[in-house]
Amino acid sequence: MLQCGVIGATGYAGSALVSLLAAHPKVEITYLASHSYAGKRFSDIYPSLKGACDLVLQEEDVQEASKLCSVLFLALPHGLASSKITEEILSRCIIIDLGADYRLKDSSVYESWYKTEHGSKSLLEQSVYGLCELHRDAIVNANLIANPGCYTTCSILTLAPLLAEGLVDPTSLIIDSASGVSGAGRSEKIDSLFCECNESYKAYGVTNHRHTPEIEQELSLILGSDVLVQFTPHLVPMNRGILSTCYANLKAGVSEADIESAYHKHYGNEPCIRLMGSSLPETRFVRGTNICAIGWKFDARTRRVIAIGSIDNLIKGAAGQAVQNMNIRCNFEETLGLPLFVSNPL
Amino acid sequence: MLQCGVIGATGYAGSALVSLLAAHPKVEITYLASHSYAGKRFSDIYPSLKGACDLVLQEEDVQEASKLCSVLFLALPHGLASSKITEEILSRCIIIDLGADYRLKDSSVYESWYKTEHGSKSLLEQSVYGLCELHRDAIVNANLIANPGCYTTCSILTLAPLLAEGLVDPTSLIIDSASGVSGAGRSEKIDSLFCECNESYKAYGVTNHRHTPEIEQELSLILGSDVLVQFTPHLVPMNRGILSTCYANLKAGVSEADIESAYHKHYGNEPCIRLMGSSLPETRFVRGTNICAIGWKFDARTRRVIAIGSIDNLIKGAAGQAVQNMNIRCNFEETLGLPLFVSNPL
Amino acid sequence: MLQCGVIGATGYAGSALVSLLAAHPKVEITYLASHSYAGKRFSDIYPSLKGACDLVLQEEDVQEASKLCSVLFLALPHGLASSKITEEILSRCIIIDLGADYRLKDSSVYESWYKTEHGSKSLLEQSVYGLCELHRDAIVNANLIANPGCYTTCSILTLAPLLAEGLVDPTSLIIDSASGVSGAGRSEKIDSLFCECNESYKAYGVTNHRHTPEIEQELSLILGSDVLVQFTPHLVPMNRGILSTCYANLKAGVSEADIESAYHKHYGNEPCIRLMGSSLPETRFVRGTNICAIGWKFDARTRRVIAIGSIDNLIKGAAGQAVQNMNIRCNFEETLGLPLFVSNPL
Amino acid sequence: MLQCGVIGATGYAGSALVSLLAAHPKVEITYLASHSYAGKRFSDIYPSLKGACDLVLQEEDVQEASKLCSVLFLALPHGLASSKITEEILSRCIIIDLGADYRLKDSSVYESWYKTEHGSKSLLEQSVYGLCELHRDAIVNANLIANPGCYTTCSILTLAPLLAEGLVDPTSLIIDSASGVSGAGRSEKIDSLFCECNESYKAYGVTNHRHTPEIEQELSLILGSDVLVQFTPHLVPMNRGILSTCYANLKAGVSEADIESAYHKHYGNEPCIRLMGSSLPETRFVRGTNICAIGWKFDARTRRVIAIGSIDNLIKGAAGQAVQNMNIRCNFEETLGLPLFVSNPL
Known part of the structure; x- marks a missing residue:
């Protein structure tokens, strides 16, 4: 089983991701962090997932997390990821970032639209824009995947x-x-x-x-x-x-x-x-x-x-595409664990 | 008091119009018609207007209506109004049509987009497009006002x-x-x-x-x-x-x-x-x-x-603009009886 | 014109009240206060009332307000009103409190359900429970009216x-x-x-x-x-x-x-x-x-x-009943300025 | 694979059932009928299930259906099922009826509340009320299962x-x-x-x-x-x-x-x-x-x-419980193919 973690697990994108990972046949969730709810169980915040994921939420610690996970998903406000990810972390852990920090290849464009300095410009070159249908070939080898916006x-x-x-x-x-x-x-x-x-x-x-x-x-x-x-x-x-x-x-x-x-x-x-x-x-x-x-x-x-x-902004627009990226990167079937059909009205 | 009637009174635009007319200080509703609910009271269909308008709904009859009203509002599916309005009716009654029949001055354009023949092309020349802010001067003298779409x-x-x-x-x-x-x-x-x-x-x-x-x-x-x-x-x-x-x-x-x-x-x-x-x-x-x-x-x-x-599609986009047209045509204050403010959330 | 004020004017009940008072034919709004938005215009917060009420919001000050208003409405979290209202204020100003502080005649019941001490128990005897249909006779003479919950x-x-x-x-x-x-x-x-x-x-x-x-x-x-x-x-x-x-x-x-x-x-x-x-x-x-x-x-x-x-919880359940209480207390027609009908769907 | 059919497949309960059956690992859908849409593909009506179920909808024919299915689900207005089910049909096909006809064991109670005659009173004795948690033991052997109301x-x-x-x-x-x-x-x-x-x-x-x-x-x-x-x-x-x-x-x-x-x-x-x-x-x-x-x-x-x-009225209250009944009856794991968790907000 692939050991996975999510930082920012109790936001809407983060919790949608936990829900997908919990049902994924090749994944074991080994780490969940939430700044707001550290110390509580994930299912205390999302009672509809009681029994599916009852892990205790940790304080957010990318270093620690990268030691516990083969794939670490970040669902953080912009600016945070780029201040925490390092070459060393990437050497032991695949990062799939649901935030904006590694999406724009030109850091001056980032800084002009986001009004903040980028914390790790040197990593931009190796980051891959994780729009699966367009960049599948690059995703296969990427250790830093920038999951696109919705x-x-x-x-x-x-x-x-x-x-x-x-x-x-x-x-x-x-x-x-x-x-x-x-x-x-x-x-x-x-x-x-x-x-x-x-x-x-x-x-x-x-x-x-x-x-x-x-x-x-x-x-x-x-x-x-x-x-x-x-x-x-x-x-x-x-x-x-x-x-x-x-x-x-x-x-x-x-x-x-x-x-x-x-x-x-x-x-x-x-x-x-x-x-x-x-x-x-x-x-x-x-x-x-x-x-x-x-x-x-x-x-x-x-x-x-x-x-x-x-x-769906939380699935193909966030958590689902993140799992699709993981599937591509880890050589799983690309749609493994991803819902493709819906019964209306839901 | 100005005697007014509405044909198509129980649709959403028609009933919004009845509601405005019932509260209008210079209007008396003398005629309401509804194909679906003829014989019932208006407030049987719209209980929230019980006490405000309890008239019995008539079968739709433009001829009859035009004798009982100084201003007659039509809220009908397209094609119906143009088959019923005549010079004679316009000679005794102002028609404000909330439908599409008299909006397009070129009947061939009408017939091409609506896939139906126009029933009274000769009246198109005298109809005025009732977008109040653009055609106020013409509305003052019009007997056939085509209330615009939403x-x-x-x-x-x-x-x-x-x-x-x-x-x-x-x-x-x-x-x-x-x-x-x-x-x-x-x-x-x-x-x-x-x-x-x-x-x-x-x-x-x-x-x-x-x-x-x-x-x-x-x-x-x-x-x-x-x-x-x-x-x-x-x-x-x-x-x-x-x-x-x-x-x-x-x-x-x-x-x-x-x-x-x-x-x-x-x-x-x-x-x-x-x-x-x-x-x-x-x-x-x-x-x-x-x-x-x-x-x-x-x-x-x-x-x-x-x-x-x-x-609001039912007010400025339909019933309210119809009343605004009536106000202009009848020399009332233009916003008389028209709500201009709203308290959020409603 | 009756001079009225509202403290807590930008909450939902407060703003619904401002909207009713602004349209009331016998009322002039002379004072509005909001802790969160002091210094801004009311219509900056509620742009749909621009032109209906553009007063600048004051910091909440019951003393000051009571000098500027004949009727002062309070829309505050429980516990605040009872700490601020005094005999002196009631001697010059009618208070209509939309909060809970003066509703329960027995202060021990209040303190048991609200888990807080009551700040002016001596005033409870003269407060009138403003459920208009039940206590109309007492409301006529009350200077402290406890507007009921929704x-x-x-x-x-x-x-x-x-x-x-x-x-x-x-x-x-x-x-x-x-x-x-x-x-x-x-x-x-x-x-x-x-x-x-x-x-x-x-x-x-x-x-x-x-x-x-x-x-x-x-x-x-x-x-x-x-x-x-x-x-x-x-x-x-x-x-x-x-x-x-x-x-x-x-x-x-x-x-x-x-x-x-x-x-x-x-x-x-x-x-x-x-x-x-x-x-x-x-x-x-x-x-x-x-x-x-x-x-x-x-x-x-x-x-x-x-x-x-x-x-409607904000009207008969709050702001509207407050106006109804004011109308009764001030010998206006009881429904003056109060909407009684609605056109569906709204 | 268990051959299953649904009559009344395009209603909300029926389509929810098709959606569950299409994803069920031990089921093959062999028959779908819809009075309103016979001749069209199921996914023409429910495009979000295109690729999951593209069967052509048949006219409703219980006799025919019972020959093509081992389990036949009925999602019909009350009164219809009881006029069509016979001993002969039950001899070759398990019926799970999502309607009301076989729920009430006393036909006089049925007739009094539903204002219609019951069409097959003799079958009531063998029908089992399919509230799984209460009647699991009887469901195991039932050929006529009355799926409860929501x-x-x-x-x-x-x-x-x-x-x-x-x-x-x-x-x-x-x-x-x-x-x-x-x-x-x-x-x-x-x-x-x-x-x-x-x-x-x-x-x-x-x-x-x-x-x-x-x-x-x-x-x-x-x-x-x-x-x-x-x-x-x-x-x-x-x-x-x-x-x-x-x-x-x-x-x-x-x-x-x-x-x-x-x-x-x-x-x-x-x-x-x-x-x-x-x-x-x-x-x-x-x-x-x-x-x-x-x-x-x-x-x-x-x-x-x-x-x-x-x-969920369409799942445990209808389609899901129907599948749960099928699972019990057919000795599958009771929750096979049934979603038990949800990610909020959905």
Whole structure:
């Protein structure tokens, strides 16, 4: 059994990860840490997992943890991981970081969007951006895997084939996304109170959301030149789910069939992508699963494509993709322990 | 007291209208009709209005109704109003139609998007598009007022100043909207069931929603030449509210101050528009009111403006604007009987 | 105009109160205080009331406030009001306290359930329990009005006629209630986060909720001897509303008609009570209103009556009843400025 | 592999069952029928199960189905199953009926509560009430298993140990329950529309809900004499979940320890029951699982016990218990293929 640990185990992403690891047939959880609940059992905080995981939560200690685990998952606020990970830790333990610290390869971009200094710039070169469908080959050998953000996973996967095949004008990309409230995490904020979110819909982070440079980094890699995107997230009164509605101007001559071909070429064999064509995804169709569902519409009238992707922000957008990364890295079957189907309504 | 009637009184828009009219200080409701509930009292269907409106619902009969009312509101599925309204009816009764039949001035556009023949093309010339802030002068003398759609009201009001002042590239307009479920009406459809909508978010009507030509008609009028827009509605699990996130490429040289000036120039004195600048609207801030709240962000990085408007789809997007039209037409104070403020959370 | 102030103006009950007072035709708001937001404008915190109330929030100072207001409303955590109100303050200012401090006439009961010492026991004798329908005569002359709790208002009004008319066994009373989340207030608690409340239903405060002694005090007064009740609150994933399902064993010989008579005798002329008979209330029917709707079922099989009451916890359960108390105390029409009807869905 | 079929496969209970069977390691689905969608693929209706179950739906034909399946599940409106099941069918196929037809052993009670004639009274004697924890021994040999109702499963399991151990007065039982909206099924009813359920809470079926006689039958069996219960269901704006708050007067001398002992004695080894003691269940803790979570409070003040049970109405309350019955009947491990844990928030 692979010995695994989670630091930040009682947040929403962390606890979703514990839940997946506890049911994973090749994993043994040997370490869980939580700053807020150290000393309590995990199942005291999450009683619905009583019997599945009753470990006592430790104070967060990356050094200690790296000695107890072969794979250590970090689910921490940005800035913390980069101040704690060292070459020495990486020499004995695979780190899968669910936070933002190792996602942006250019530390000046990180520092400009996150308004904080990066604590371990020298490690950025060896970190691998853990968007499994795009970087599978590099993940196999990585000891530092930067698990992508939720909006970014959904948006990049939705747009990648269109850019890779040169079907759209890269200056025209607009990504209008919406997320359930669990994306805001389990912290005591007025803005996350039930009565502040329920029965309302709003945009936030307009023009300056931190997932923007992450999307741009990856789409630029695919295109081979710099891409700017317009990214606007919204908050939806539901627990889970992200939907990204992506707009792009079609290049001259591009047909509906070209679009369909692009998606099937890139994703036809992907176990965690469900192509829906013109029957579009809804967030409920992927709730609780590690699937990214993608549909699209060709608009002959406006000469645009509207591509729509959807994921569960806590699974394919966080904990599930982290497990998928572990599976790839450890040569397990890629979807082992990952739910792929959901019964509606859930 | 002005004698008013409503045909289609038990749908969501119709009943919201009855509720406003029942509380309006210059109105007496003299006629209510409902195909589904003829013979019952209005308050049997809406017990929360018992004592406010207990009229018996009639079978729908526009002829009869037009003899009992000075102003008759129609809240009917498209196609019905245009088959029933005649010059004779308009000679004795002001018609405010909440449906789509008289909104599009070009009947061929109507017939192409609605896939049905228009029943009274000869009346289109005299109908006035009842978007109060844009057509106030014409509404004063109109006997046939086409109350705008919900998405259209929100989207047109949000974009109008930018086009009127020539600040944006009219080929770049993308309107990404979201609505609460009451927009789908009170009919027995699987898609409107609680368990089909709750805890999910989806796009629908992508590339072909019928509010598209209505938006294009009005924005073209403002611009002075034809405009195509990309309009994508989404469904949010909440009862009420629309938010439109509108994207436009800025023309060279346009500054943040130009945008602010445009909104203040056009809407500075509008009683039903609340300008929020860079503190963006949320649907809960306008719930139950006749307000359209508008905010915007200038993106120097991408040279775009993101303008965001929000309304209550049943009030400013339907019943409230219908009353606002009545107030203008009948020389009442424009906001008489219209709620403008809301206490959160509601 | 009556000069009014609110201390604790930015909580949910406080802000609902500001919203009602701002629209009240005989009131001028002269003072608002908020510990958390002193120095900001009220409408900075509640942008949907911009233009309705833009006063700057003061630090909470009951002494100062009592000089600026004829009626001062307190919406504070328990324990604070009783430490600040004095005879001197009451000599120049009517106090309507939305908190718990002056509701229980027996300070030892207060201290036992609230685990804190009462700060002004000498004032308890002159305080009046402001459940308007039961204590209207005393309210007219009171300078210290203890506005009842939300669950208590609903539960007492629902059961009072049955006890007053001697129809039920007073040892058999079980009150099973449920409330929307706004009842928990606007404080930063994990338990009130969207994702902790949404899509779930739970009981809380079982056997020991603090509204229990308040219900017992009032029902005992009506009966003329001590009553114990079983009271169990639940949390419902919605913003507003309380519904109390009350069970009582019928005394021998009591008929369905006796029950109906009791309700009509006691409430037939009450402007804020809507009797619904066997068509039972739902919380949406009273949302945003100052109405308590009451229905009931006679169960011949089990010889019980199930009486069901419903209110909006922030209106009839807090802010609205406070205004109703003010109206009674100041000889205004009792429902002046109070919404009594709602259009569904809101 | 066990060949299984489902008739009524596209309703909420039916589709939840298909989802469980599709993932069950010892089951092969060989037949699915749906009156509404015959001819379509199951995954056309439930796209989130595309790849998990793509069978074509048949017209409902119990005869035909019984030839293709070793176990046939029926998820039909009441009255249908009893008109179609025969001795001959039972001779070749195990029937697990999720409907009401074979639950009540006394056909006159059935006919009185359901207002319809029973179609196969002669089969009632051999039918077994499939509440697994109570009737495991009989289920092992049954060919006709009546899967219990959702409210009944929750209520009976919560109260059974208290009655079995003689701790409570059987004339005092009050069951106050609440359910998510999926309990109303997937049919086109105004009452089940999003905007009619959302943001509201109501009681329904007060004094006459059809699950009452089912609860009484089973509790009477346990007690050894007739029991009447007061059962009141409520509707909660959430997809899934039932919580039953059960009140009972304690017999003289019964202590808190007696209650705890009773629950541990009866359920200490039950794999699908989670005893929570005084930390009470919430519906989210069992969402998506086959668990019945039970907690309780001893009220020394009122001499009552309040016992609270919670299940997922579609799993332990329908599809999951049906699979549990199949597992018992077919000598599989009892929880095979049944989810027992959930990660919150889901």
